[in-house]
Every structure is written in structure tokens, then in C-alpha cells.
Amino acid sequence: MADPIPSAPPADRPSALDRFADFTAALGGRRPAVFLDYDGTLTPIVDRPDLAILDPATRAAVARLAELCPVAVVSGRDLDDVRRLMDLDGLVYAGSHGFDIRGPSLRTRIGLEYVPALDSAHAALNRRLGDVDGALVERKRFAIAIHTRRVAADAKPRVAEAVRAVAGEHPDLRVTGGKEIHELRPNLPWDKGRAVLALLDALELSGDGVLPLYLGDDETDEDAFRALADRGPGRGAGVRVMETPAPTAAAWRLHDPAEVRLFLERLAAHLDGTGAGA
Numbered sequence: 001m002a003d004p005i006p007s008a009p010p011a012d013r014p015s016a017l018d019r020f021a022d023f024t025a026a027l028g029g030r031r032p033a034v035f036l037d038y039d040g041t042l043t044p045i046v047d048r049p050d051l052a053i054l055d056p057a058t059r060a061a062v063a064r065l066a067e068l069c070p071v072a073v074v075s076g077r078d079l080d081d082v083r084r085l086m087d088l089d090g091l092v093y094a095g096s097h098g099f100d101i102r103g104p105s106l107r108t109r110i111g112l113e114y115v116p117a118l119d120s121a122h123a124a125l126n127r128r129l130g131d132v133d134g135a136l137v138e139r140k141r142f143a144i145a146i147h148t149r150r151v152a153a154d155a156k157p158r159v160a161e162a163v164r165a166v167a168g169e170h171p172d173l174r175v176t177g178g179k180e181i182h183e184l185r186p187n188l189p190w191d192k193g194r195a196v197l198a199l200l201d202a203l204e205l206s207g208d209g210v211l212p213l214y215l216g217d218d219e220t221d222e223d224a225f226r227a228l229a230d231r232g233p234g235r236g237a238g239v240r241v242m243e244t245p246a247p248t249a250a251a252w253r254l255h256d257p258a259e260v261r262l263f264l265e266r267l268a269a270h271l272d273g274t275g276a277g278a
Contacts, residue, residue, distance in 0.1 A: 012245040016252040017263050023252065024270050026237070030211045031069050032267065033203070035196050035224065036062070038075040038082050040217035041241050044257050045179060047149050049077070049138060054085055058257070061264040063088055068271040072199055074098060074192050076183070076220060078140045092203070096142035097185065097220060098195020106202060111142055114186035117172040118144060121184050124169065128162040135159055142186065149180040178218040192220055193227030214250075215260060217241035225249035239263075 016023045036042060042062070043052040065071055072092035075082040079095025079102055086093070092103030101108040122139045125146060129135045134150030146163055148156050163182040167175045174187040196214060200206045212231075214224040217240065226249040228236030238250030241260060245253075254260050269275025 013240065013248065013250060013253040015259075016239050016254055017259050017266070020263075020266055020270075024267075026234075027211055028234070030209055032271075033070040033072075033200065033205045033210050033212045034065060034264075034267075035072045035074050035199075035212065035214040037192075037214075037216035037218070037221050037241075038073060038077060038085065040179065040257070041215050041221075041260055042073075042257055045149075045217075048136065049145075049147070052085070054087075055257075055261070058261045058264075059086070059088065061261050061268065062086070062091075065264050065268045065271075066091055068268055070203060070205060072103070072196075074195060074214075074216075074224065076140075076143070076145065076178075078142075081140075092199060094192075094195050094199065096140055097192050098190060098198075099142035099186065101195065101199070103203075108198070108202075109142075110190050111186035111188055114172055114188075115141070117170050118142070118184070118186075121166050121170045121173055124166045125162065125184075128166065129159060132159060144184045146182040146184075147180060148182070176220065178220055191223040192216075193223035193225075196224050197227050212236040213239065215239045215241065215254070215263075216250075222249055 039045060039052050042058055043054055046052050072094060073082055073086055074094040076097050077095055079093050079100040082095055083093050094101045099110045122144050125137045129137055132155055136147040138145040146159060148159050151159055163175055167173055167184060172187055173184045176183045176185055200212055212228055214228055216224060225238030228238055229249050239252045239254055240248040240250035241254050243255060254263055266275055
């Protein structure tokens with residue numbers, strides 16, 4: 001079986017687009033199962049979550065690929081929000097970092113009993129951060145996201161302290177983070193990586209004839225990269241979307257969402273036999 005993890009320095013990875021022939025060779029004739037993050041992967045990072053609109057060409061690339069192999073979108077956004085933005089039927093959607101999953105004949109929710117704690121924490125954060133210019137407290141069903149991209153640099157420590165304080169008042173919740181974002185989530189051993197592994201089992205994609213691929217750009221996506229890497233050589237691969245090299249558990253990289261679209265188009269062409277695969 002081909003090993004999809006090439007040799008590379010710890011802080012760098014080969015481009016899955018520039019070395020597409022090597023990437024497809026690593027498939028070894030297996031069918032990919034593709035898991036996609038949304039923000040920063042399919043769309044560029046923007047100042048406000050509501051401005052992250054999917055480019056029609058990217059939507060078309062995802063739709064074409066979904067006709068050829070299993071495709072799931074695994075996002076920190078609420079499930080209904082990411083489904084609305086993708087506007088594609090037939091996909092599997094995992095919202096709130098995998099706490100809320102829906103697909104054809106599939107429905108799973110993790111952590112419903114933590115909703116009251118999230119309600120209380122949401123109210124506390126609004127009280128503490130209401131006068132911080134640019135701070136955006138976004139309530140999701142299974143998480144609270146505190147966006148700091150529009151917060152002045154000298155005010156960002158105050159936001160971080162407020163999040164820690166509220167988390168301390170709510171032991172049922174835990175703090176996670178990412179690019180210009182703090183999050184409070186249910187204090188459960190559940191994340192994007194565990195959600196991907198659960199989906200592989202639920203969708204009967206855990207066998208040797210399938211190679212799971214996960215594309216993501218943020219710290220929360222590292223959970224999925226590690227989960228696939230931990231399955232063992234040749235049993236899964238991550239693709240980190242990053243403009244500059246950085247430590248990652250992913251095996252490959254792409255530069256930005258534009259390269260993600262091109263990669264998805266080339267993968268679909270490879271699968272349906274219309275592309276050269278090089």
C-alpha cells in the first residue's frame with residue numbers, strides 16, 4: 001500500500017497541487033473520502049463570519065467531487081449555517097466542530113445537556129465584552145465563538161481574560177482557540193478528529209479501500225490531521241491550508257482557498273478519468 005505521507009521537514013509540507021502526481025500515486029487506487037473545513041479552507045478568512053461567502057466555482061468543484069466520492073464538510077459553524085452557505089444537498093455536514101452531524105440517513109448530536117451552561121456563559125460574555133469595540137460574541141448551538149479580528153491589539157488581552165474568567169465560572173465548558181477567535185465548548189472529549197473517525201465508521205468508510213483526506217487551515221483542524229495520522233501509515237492524510245510553512249500534523253499543504261478549489265477540480269478530474277493527474 002502506498003504511503004501518503006512524504007518526507008518533509010517538520011515545519012513544511014509538499015504542495016498537494018504542485019506534486020499532484022505524487023498525491024494521486026499515494027491513493028494507490030483507493031477511493032478518497034474527502035472532509036472539508038469551511039472558513040479559511042473553502043473561503044478566505046474575513047472580518048465577520050457572515051461575509052464568508054462561497055465562490056460559485058468552489059461550490060461547483062465540491063459538487064462535482066461529491067458525485068465521485070464521499071464528501072463531508074466539518075466546520076466550527078452551526079450546522080444549519082454551514083449547510084446554508086454551502087447550498088449543496090447530498091453532503092454530510094458536521095457543525096460545531098462535529099457536535100452536530102447530519103447527512104442522508106444520518107443524524108447525531110453530542111452534548112445537548114450542555115446547552116444551559118452555554119446559555120449562561122453567553123450572557124456573561126455579553127456583559128463583560130459589551131463595551132469592547134470590535135469584539136463579536138457569536139452564539140452557536142453547541143459553542144460560543146468570540147471573534148477578535150476587529151479588536152484593537154491593546155484590548156485583545158482583556159477579551160482573553162474575560163473568556164478565561166467565564167470559563168472558570170462554568171466548569172462544564174472548556175476554552176479552545178484558533179485564528180483571532182476564542183471558543184467555549186462542552187467539556188467533552190470530542191473534536192473534529194473524533195467526529196471524522198466517527199463518520200468513517202458510520203458511513204462504512206473505515207476499510208482498506210478508502211483513503212480519508214482532511215483539508216483545513218486552523219488549530220481546530222489539527223485534531224483531524226492527528227486523528228488520521230494516528231490511524232497509521234497509508235490510512236489517512238491531512239492537507240493544511242497555509243500561506244507560510246508551520247508545524248502541522250498534516251502530510252501536505254495548499255497555499256489558500258484558491259488552490260483548494262484547483263486541487264478539488266483536479267482530484268475530480270483524476271477520479272472520473274478526464275484529467276492527466278499530473
